[in-house]
Amino acid sequence: MADEVILLDFWLSPFGSRIRIALAEKGIKYEYIEEDLRKNKSSLLLQMNPVHKKIPVLIHNGKPIAESLIAVQYIDEVWNDKSPLLPSDPYERSHARFWADYVDKKIYEVGRKLYTKKGEEQEAGKKELIEVFKLLEQELGDKTYFGGDKLGFVDIAFIPFYTWFKTYETFGNINIEKECPKILSWAKRCIKIESVSKSLPDQDKVYDFIVEIRKKLGIE
Amino acid sequence: MAKVEGEVQLLGVGGSPFARRVQIALKLKGIEYTYIEENLRDKSDLLLKYNPIHKKVPVLVHNGKPIVESLVILEYIDETWENYPIFPQQPYEKALARFWSRFIDDKILPAISKAAWTVNKDEREKGIEESLQALQFLENELKHKFFGGENISIVDIAASYLAFWLPVIEEAVELKLLTSDKFPKLHKWSQEFINHPIVKENLPPKQGLLGFFKSRYAAISATSK
Numbered sequence: 001m002a003d004e005v006i007l008l009d010f011w012l013s014p015f016g017s018r019i020r021i022a023l024a025e026k027g028i029k030y031e032y033i034e035e036d037l038r039k040n041k042s043s044l045l046l047q048m049n050p051v052h053k054k055i056p057v058l059i060h061n062g063k064p065i066a067e068s069l070i071a072v073q074y075i076d077e078v079w080n081d082k083s084p085l086l087p088s089d090p091y092e093r094s095h096a097r098f099w100a101d102y103v104d105k106k107i108y109e110v111g112r113k114l115y116t117k118k119g120e121e122q123e124a125g126k127k128e129l130i131e132v133f134k135l136l137e138q139e140l141g142d143k144t145y146f147g148g149d150k151l152g153f154v155d156i157a158f159i160p161f162y163t164w165f166k167t168y169e170t171f172g173n174i175n176i177e178k179e180c181p182k183i184l185s186w187a188k189r190c191i192k193i194e195s196v197s198k199s200l201p202d203q204d205k206v207y208d209f210i211v212e213i214r215k216k217l218g219i220e
Numbered sequence: 221m222a223k224v225e226g227e228v229q230l231l232g233v234g235g236s237p238f239a240r241r242v243q244i245a246l247k248l249k250g251i252e253y254t255y256i257e258e259n260l261r262d263k264s265d266l267l268l269k270y271n272p273i274h275k276k277v278p279v280l281v282h283n284g285k286p287i288v289e290s291l292v293i294l295e296y297i298d299e300t301w302e303n304y305p306i307f308p309q310q311p312y313e314k315a316l317a318r319f320w321s322r323f324i325d326d327k328i329l330p331a332i333s334k335a336a337w338t339v340n341k342d343e344r345e346k347g348i349e350e351s352l353q354a355l356q357f358l359e360n361e362l363k364h365k366f367f368g369g370e371n372i373s374i375v376d377i378a379a380s381y382l383a384f385w386l387p388v389i390e391e392a393v394e395l396k397l398l399t400s401d402k403f404p405k406l407h408k409w410s411q412e413f414i415n416h417p418i419v420k421e422n423l424p425p426k427q428g429l430l431g432f433f434k435s436r437y438a439a440i441s442a443t444s445k
Contacts, residue, residue, distance in 0.1 A: 051323065051357050063312055070318045077311040090299035094287045101289060102273070135273065 005030035006059040008045060010037050011201050012209055014108065014160030015068035016056035021156050022072045024195030026079040069100055072156060086153045099139060099146065100157040106132045107161050114172030115210050116219060126172045133180045140186055151193060155186075159196055162187040166203045167210045226283040228253035231267055233260060234424045235432060237381040238290040239278040243422045244377055245294055249301045291321055294374055306374045320361060321378040328354045329381060336393045337436070339444045344395075351397050355382075355406065362405040365412055376413060383410035384423050392433035 007023065007030055009016035023030055035045055035055050048057045048064040057064050058071040060078070065071045076085040086093050110132060113125025136158065140146055146154035165176050165187075177184040191197045214220075230246065230253050232239030246253050258267050258277050270279045270286035279286050280293045287296045298307045308314045331354050335347030358379070361367065367375035386398055387410075400407040413419055 060312075065312070065315045065319075067319055067322060070315050070322070073318070074311055074315040077314070090296050091282070091285055091287070093299065094292050094296040097292045097295065098287075098289055101292065 003028075004059075004061050006033060007031070008033050008035055008048060008055055008057040008059065010035050010055050012206060013055060014164065017160035017163075017199050017201070018068045018156050019056050019058055019071050019075070020199035021151075021159070021195055022075045022085060024199055025083045025085065025151065025156075026075060027082070028075070028079060069104060069153075069157060072153065076153075085147075085151075085156060087147070096147070096153040099136075099154040102132075103136070103154065103157045103161075107158070111161070111164060111168055114168050114174075115214065116217065118219070122172065126174055129168065129172070130174060130176075130179050133176065133183050137180045137182045140182055144189060145186065151190065151196070155190055159187060159190045160200060162191065163200050163203045163206050166207045170207065171210070171214075227281075229256060229281040230254070231256045231258050231264075231270065231279040231281070232277045233258055235429050236277055237385050240422060240424070241290045241377050241380060242278045242280060242293050242297070244372075244380065244419055245297050245306055247418050247422055248306065248372065249297065249304045251297070251301055291318075291325065291378065294377065298374075304371075306368070306372070306377060308368075308373065317367075317374050320358070320367070320375045323354070323357070324375075324378045324381070328358065332386065332389070332397065335397065336389050336395055337440055339441050348395070348397065352402070355398060355403055358382075359403045359406050362409055366409065372413070372416060372419070376409075379409075380413065380419070382406065383413040383419075385429070388426060388429045389433050392430055393437045 005023070005028055007016070007019055009019070009032060011034065020032075033044070035042055037055070041053055045055065045057065046053060048059060049055075049066045052066060054066070056068055056071065057066050058074065059065075060074075065074050072085060086096055107129070110125055110128045113121055114129065117125060139154075145151050146158070168174060169176060191200065228246070228251060230239070230242055232243070232255065234257060243255075256264075256266070258264060260277070263275055267277070267279065268275060270281060271277075271288045274288060276288070278290055278293060279288050280296065281287075282296075282300070287293050294306065298305060308317055328351070331347055331350035333347075335344055335351050338344050338347065361375075364370065366372050367379065382398060390396060390398070398406060398410070414423065
């Protein structure tokens with residue numbers, strides 16, 4: 001029986017990008033459906049994710065899986081014949097889950113402060129984001145990827161935010177390469193991988209979109 | 221299946237629902253462990269060594285290696301000790317179980333906190349509305365005796381806060397959220413859960429918890445005047 005895989009997503013979403021990378025790593029064919037977040041939520045989205053009403057949603061043979069890190073683990077467990085995304089050792093897995101969670105809880109929300117806030121709130125956001133990156137840099141250490149020799153769960157969780165670096169740097173007036181050079185070199189290694197580069201939006205397009213959002217929100 | 225050997229320690233705090241989650245799982249699987257009670261106002265060197273990033277309990281230490289974050293710990297326990305599985309085995313069911321556990325932690329608990337730990341009427345109203353909405357989703361999910369079916373599973377363990385801590389908080393702050401008329405299934409579930417033989421042995425004493433929550437609420441009321 002052929003698998004039917006659908007990804008309900010928005011091009012900009014770092015969370016959707018994670019699922020795109022995982023599907024590409026596993027060589028899974030899928031239908032991509034773009035949800036236009038500027039319009040009213042589609043009936044498909046409301047049906048497939050009634051609890052959060054958010055993208056991304058992975059739909060496998062009609063069954064929806066919401067929350068990107070849950071979807072990535074699901075992909076790893078179902079298509080377990082190639083390209084493992086998580087380590088096999090339980091301790092290493094718990095380590096990967098911890099750091100993926102850390103990325104999930106910290107980067108998007110803190111990063112947002114850099115392009116939506118001003119003054120003290122923005123300053124606090126800048127400081128926190130650099131601290132978060134430095135901690136991740138420490139965790140990376142001298143490894144090629146967070147997953148070791150190959151792309152793993154934490155790499156997949158984190159790399160989509162690379163496309164937001166220009167946005168963070170421009171509005172936040174920070175220099176990520178200067179503060180965390182290892183993070184930059186890690187990111188550049190990741191985007192050389194085809195499944196990553198073809199799954200991520202263009203950094204300039206992300207930046208232009210945020211410029212538009214700021215105009216709409218009246219931020220100067 | 222070879223028994224996994226090794227020394228297991230759990231750093232926790234008696235009243236913490238997150239630490240109790242781990243204890244329940246360890247007891248369900250019959251895993252021997254040493255419990256170390258932490259004082260969160262005077263964190264031990266051990267805690268700071270094992271959880272330098274968040275400096276929180278619970279921490280599970282297995283053969284000297286620490287695992288933190290209760291839901292991550294529960295996945296580790298289930299993968300390491302395969303008897304009495306607490307996660308479903310089938311990938312889709314497992315994904316759903318992860319989803320609902322996260323929902324409890326990311327949506328239900330913060331909404332309840334918002335409703336409980338405020339004297340501001342508007343904030344409380346907002347918190348109550350969010351809590352009721354979130355609880356309704358969970359109510360709709362409950363189809364058997366437990367979220368896991370006939371046996372306790374990860375979602376039941378994650379929801380233990382609702383079965384035991386929430387009623388104590390409701391009493392302490394004069395709030396009614398998880399009532400039997402609004403949430404008949406969840407209410408029935410909570411009675412089944414706290415009377416489960418293993419769970420019963422692993423809950424903190426109610427009086428102590430009530431006193432703790434009452435003084436917390438009194439402190440908030442005092443500073444708001």
